[in-house]
Amino acid sequence: MNQPAPEKLARLRQALEAYESGAAGGGLFDREAEEAKAKVRSRALGLLDQRSRSRQELYDRLLKAEFEPDVIEDVLDDLTNAGLVNDAAFAHEWVRQRHKRRGKSASALNRELREKGVGEADRAEALEQIDPADEEAMAQTLAEKKARSIKAVPSDRKERDKALRRIVGVLARRGFNEGMSLQIAISALDARCAELRAEE
Incomplete structure (x- = not known):
């Protein structure tokens, strides 16, 4: 069996090293394709440097920057393999x-992740971090905080409904369950009204 010449082995090793570092080398790889990948890779790493992103989110941003879809896919495969x-x-x-910093509910976070192209299994696993009891406690805290902005006991049903809508709105914007939100909002409003009456 013929062994490759040492010069040929050295040239191949050099080319592989150049290829792995993101540059084309030795004429053995398509220089133009590697240059295209290098530009996409650089932009992708810049986006990842700002914050972590899903694969779909990166793909959409790179496509918007008018890079070729095939080149984007190749680069994203490389970045996925590199972790x-x-x-x-x-x-x-x-x-x-x-969930912790913004008080977002599981359903709101599930929707956000779906919009970012994250698959169902990855979404479900990530959402397991949220305990339903913690979620309810967070909704309660948000409702109580909003209720404290009410400075006088509502004078009639119309005013009470308006105050209630404001509290429910805070919870709805974070994606909390409608039934639970209404129940918690009523409780928070009643507690605030009792406080205000005690201060009179």
Whole structure:
């Protein structure tokens, strides 16, 4: 069996190293294709440097920047293999941060992740972090905070309904269940009215 010449082996090794570092080398790889990938890779890494993103989100942003779809897919495959694009990890972090910091409900977060192209299994796994009891407690806290902005006991049914709508609106914008939101809002409003009457 013929062994490759040492020069040929050295040239191939050099070309592979150049290829792996994102540059074309030795004339053995398509220089033009590698240059196209390098531009897409650079833009993708810039986007990931700002914050973690789903694969679909990256794809959409890169397509909007008028890169070729095939080249985008190749680069995203490379970044996925390198562990820089990972929808499961992205979804987990997205849920953790936005539930804790922004008070978003599981249904709102599920919708956001779906819009970002995260698959059902990854979404479901990420949403397991949210305990239903914690979610209800968070809705209660938000409702109580909004109720504190009411400075006088509503004078009639119309005023009461208006105050109630404001509290429910805070919960609805974060995606909390409608029935639960109404119940919690009524309780928070009643508690606030009792406080105001006690202060009179």
